[in-house]
Amino acid sequence: MSHHATPVPRHRAPAQPTTDYDVIIIGAGSAGLSAALALGRCLRRVLVCDGGPPRNAPSPGVQSFFTRDGIKPAELLRVGLAQLEPYETVEVRRAQVQRVKPAGRTFTVEAEGKSGRTFTATARKLLLATGVEDELPPVPGMRDLWGRGVLHCPYCHGWEVRNQPLAVYGQGKIVTGMALLVSRWAPDLVVCTDGPGHLSDNARRRLRQQKIKVNEEPISHLEGTAGGQLRNIVFQSGEKLARHALFVHPHQHQRSTLAEQLGCRLTSKGAVWINKHSQTSISGLYAAGDTTSGPQKALLAAAEGMEAAIAIHETLTREECPK
Structure with a gap:
């Protein structure tokens, strides 16, 4: 009577942990x-x-x-x-x-x-x-208009707001880079720094070259429509800047x-x-x-x-x- 020995596998897969x-x-x-x-x-x-x-x-x-x-x-x-x-x-x-x-x-x-x-x-x-x-700046109205009148990405939204009067919010290097990028879509662009802009002379020169204005007035609030569109940036002085959209890099x-x-x-x-x-x-x-x-x-x-x-x-x- 012959015995057929079961071949022993040379390598056995390591036992895998049993998980759900x-x-x-x-x-x-x-x-x-x-x-x-x-x-x-x-x-x-x-x-x-x-x-x-x-x-x-x-x-x-x-x-x-x-x-x-x-x-x-x-x-x-x-x-x-x-x-x-x-x-x-x-x-x-x-x-x-x-x-x-x-x-x-x-x-x-x-x-x-x-x-x-x-x-x-x-x-x-x-x-x-x-x-x-995203942590939005504490400007009244910004959260309400987020995604429509307040935007974060020109690649996502630039086309929709092209050739409209736009603004970019922020200070220093970040706002300069964002403004230069957004200027591709906007012939009328204002950088709003909401107080001192901390912009270098070189940054100011580059913005000027692209005809981008800088406004360093403190901002009171944003005015928009019930549907989330931006109408005005209102400064603490009471002055208003009519804008179609505001870009921010939160x-x-x-x-x-x-x-x-x-x-x-x-x-x-x-x-x-x-x-x-x-x-x-x-x-x-x-x-x-x-x-x-x-x-x-x-x-x-x-x-x-x-x-x-x-x-x-x-x-x-x-x-x-x-x-």
Whole structure:
């Protein structure tokens, strides 16, 4: 009677930790949904935690997004979510992630669902796609007109306000750079510094060359329409400057404190640092979109989400397939 010995595999795949998901994506904007799509197509088990409306929600449209120019922000995300439906391994939940705990080679996420109930879920990899929040200057009226009469990006909005009388708000080097950029769209442009402008002689000369005026009067408030259009910049002296739109380059902070809680390395400007494989300074934790440094555009965030998804899938594959 012959015994057929079962061949012993020379290499056994290292046992993979058992987790609820392969990847948890925190954030459901362009970066998060794009990553979820790519990972779903890789048959990865993915949970997307959707924390609510995106930063560009007040904007009338997403511009310069190839094949989607002018689409409303909410519609872009609606299409993105709808296109995840065929991928059964991808789950999207309305949830605010409160805590992330690294545990060996896995992560535990604690989140509050939309009913207010908390739940925990585990994953082998994590992707932060939580974006940033803009800190607008404390000028009355600025927040009300944000996204329509007060704008942050000439690439996003310059075309819509071209050839109209415009203004740029700010001081120093930042306002000079922004004004020179915006002058492409506006023959009538005024820099409003809201008090001393801290402009170098060279900056003033460059602005003059481009026929850009400088007004250093303190600003009282902005006057606009109920629909969010700007009408006048009102100075403390009572004088008014009629403008169609005002560009501002606001400070920003991370929309979520998770990166800080976890001790991720940040750049000098407060963005989450990543290496060329979209990984943060913490192994297994990735980041994409406006959370990281670089130009902030929905199209670029979507591309970064895709890049992160590929890096995550390839890392998971290496862990599953022994050398």
